[in-house]
Amino acid sequence: MVYKFDSGVHYAKSHDWARVEDGLVVCGISDFAQNALSDIVYIELPEVGSEVQQGEVYSTVESVKAAEEVYAPVSGEVVEVNEELEDSPELLNEDPYGGAWIMKVRPTDLAELDNLMVAKVYEVFAGNLDDSGGH
Amino acid sequence: MVKALKRTALYDEHLELHGRMVPFSGWELPVQYDGIGPIKEHEAVRTNAGLFDIDHMGQFEVRGTDVLPFLQFVQVADLRSLQDSDARYSLLCYADGGVVDDIFIYRFESDRWWIVVNATNRRKDLAWLEAHASGFDVQIEDISDRVYMLALQGPKAQEILQRLVDTDLDELAFHTSISAQVAGIPTVIGATGYTGEYGYELFFPESSAVFLWRTLLEAGKADGLLPCGLAARDSLRFEPCLALYGHEIDQDIDPVGARLGWAISFDKGGFIGRDALLKLKLEGPPKKLVGFEMVDRAVPRAGYQVAVDGTVVGQVTTGMKSPTTGRFVGLAYVPAESSRLNTEIDIIVRDKPKRAVVVRRPFYLAAYRR
Numbered sequence: 001m002v003y004k005f006d007s008g009v010h011y012a013k014s015h016d017w018a019r020v021e022d023g024l025v026v027c028g029i030s031d032f033a034q035n036a037l038s039d040i041v042y043i044e045l046p047e048v049g050s051e052v053q054q055g056e057v058y059s060t061v062e063s064v065k066a067a068e069e070v071y072a073p074v075s076g077e078v079v080e081v082n083e084e085l086e087d088s089p090e091l092l093n094e095d096p097y098g099g100a101w102i103m104k105v106r107p108t109d110l111a112e113l114d115n116l117m118v119a120k121v122y123e124v125f126a127g128n129l130d131d132s133g134g135h
Numbered sequence: 136m137v138k139a140l141k142r143t144a145l146y147d148e149h150l151e152l153h154g155r156m157v158p159f160s161g162w163e164l165p166v167q168y169d170g171i172g173p174i175k176e177h178e179a180v181r182t183n184a185g186l187f188d189i190d191h192m193g194q195f196e197v198r199g200t201d202v203l204p205f206l207q208f209v210q211v212a213d214l215r216s217l218q219d220s221d222a223r224y225s226l227l228c229y230a231d232g233g234v235v236d237d238i239f240i241y242r243f244e245s246d247r248w249w250i251v252v253n254a255t256n257r258r259k260d261l262a263w264l265e266a267h268a269s270g271f272d273v274q275i276e277d278i279s280d281r282v283y284m285l286a287l288q289g290p291k292a293q294e295i296l297q298r299l300v301d302t303d304l305d306e307l308a309f310h311t312s313i314s315a316q317v318a319g320i321p322t323v324i325g326a327t328g329y330t331g332e333y334g335y336e337l338f339f340p341e342s343s344a345v346f347l348w349r350t351l352l353e354a355g356k357a358d359g360l361l362p363c364g365l366a367a368r369d370s371l372r373f374e375p376c377l378a379l380y381g382h383e384i385d386q387d388i389d390p391v392g393a394r395l396g397w398a399i400s401f402d403k404g405g406f407i408g409r410d411a412l413l414k415l416k417l418e419g420p421p422k423k424l425v426g427f428e429m430v431d432r433a434v435p436r437a438g439y440q441v442a443v444d445g446t447v448v449g450q451v452t453t454g455m456k457s458p459t460t461g462r463f464v465g466l467a468y469v470p471a472e473s474s475r476l477n478t479e480i481d482i483i484v485r486d487k488p489k490r491a492v493v494v495r496r497p498f499y500l501a502a503y504r505r
Contacts, residue, residue: 041456
């Protein structure tokens with residue numbers, strides 16, 4: 001498989017991404033993750049105003065296959081969620097780095113981004129998973 | 136001991152089409168084709184057509200002068216009215232009424248019949264049939280390894296298949312079969328299937344599997360025919376509420392509670408399970424299969440618990456976001472008193488009760504029931 005990688009985001013091992021935008025951190029799932037999940041039919045969004053912790057579950061994505069937990073790439077307060085995903089969860093399959101962002105977080109500490117991978121490193125990480133888990 | 140998974144003759148074809156291969160009933164089969172995906176595959180069958188590799192299904196040939204009395208005894212349907220080439224859905228049941236398997240029976244000649252069984256149950260079914268064959272002049276042969284099976288389903292299935300056969304498919308009534316040449320390959324075409332659409336199940340020699348798979352896909356390409364994997368197969372059979380062994384039916388579930396009572400003929404004489412099944416029919420089954428729809432937003436899934444007023448009363452057998460209707464719906468076993476339409480139930484989703492309501496089945500009216 002050929003996956004898309006976005007050089008403008010940081011990646012967690014859990015296949016979540018984080019992009020700094022106007023002092024906030026926009027979060028979503030990677031192209032590799034959406035592909036592994038298959039067709040996505042539902043997402044349980046976090047509540048605006050709630051606190052998320054780096055590495056902890058903040059959402060659940062449901063595909064035709066199964067329910068999968070989504071992990072926060074950074075800690076902070078949820079200031080906005082992408083309500084469009086409630087009616088059009090398939091956006092997560094179609095545009096994981098753009099229209100299908102999941103939440104925006106006011107980060108507790110931007111230094112947490114150093115715990116994440118840059119795109120080049122994540123590409124190798126995801127590529128290895130693909131080989132081992134392949135056919 | 137880990138047993139190696141069996142591969143069908145189309146394994147390489149599936150890889151070529153980016154099939155995502157998964158273990159299923161001892162076989163390695165595509166759950167979906169990457170680049171298409173389960174929802175598009177599902178939609179193709181509802182609007183155009185889909186092609187399924189279902190070689191994992193088992194087939195037995197039953198021959199002999201006593202085939203009819205033998206089959207009357209081991210399964211629940213009355214087969215006396217079947218003519219040559221007729222096909223019928225039925226069940227093998229234990230003496231206590233539990234289901235051994237759900238099966239499809241084809242009559243070819245008075246002394247030559249086929250039984251098509253679920254992959255999971257192939258060995259069990261064969262042993263069951265053989266164990267009950269004594270006293271009957273019948274020979275039961277497992278022909279699964281040499282008979283290949285494809286399913287071509289959907290509103291355009293007839294048009295597509297017609298291009299490859301010399302017989303008029305208009306003559307082939309629903310639930311009958313015919314022996315014909317498909318692109319020159321001797322094939323039994325059954326007007327049967329498992330998707331809620333009209334379509335065909337094709338039986339032919341395994342050596343022609345790759346050829347026919349490619350030929351059919353090519354013949355239907357312009358009509359939107361797509362290869363379909365296990366995920367689409369499951370969502371397609373779920374919407375019209377066609378039962379799946381291991382989900383809606385198994386040895387601990389009786390067909391009356393599973394709403395398959397229509398398949399049972401009590402007035403045909405004695406058969407295995409008759410007494411228990413008749414008792415269930417007269418007294419009512421302890422648990423019934425219901426359809427439900429989520430009121431709270433959540434995806435119900437097989438294995439989730441069903442609660443009424445905080446008490447767990449049952450379990451979901453299949454649930455999903457129905458691709459055709461967009462509704463979040465499921466099937467579940469609940470006690471008879473909670474089975475009425477509009478009954479409010481909870482589905483326990485990740486430890487949280489989510490509101491749902493018992494609704495009418497099916498979620499999608501099969502083409503042949505319209």
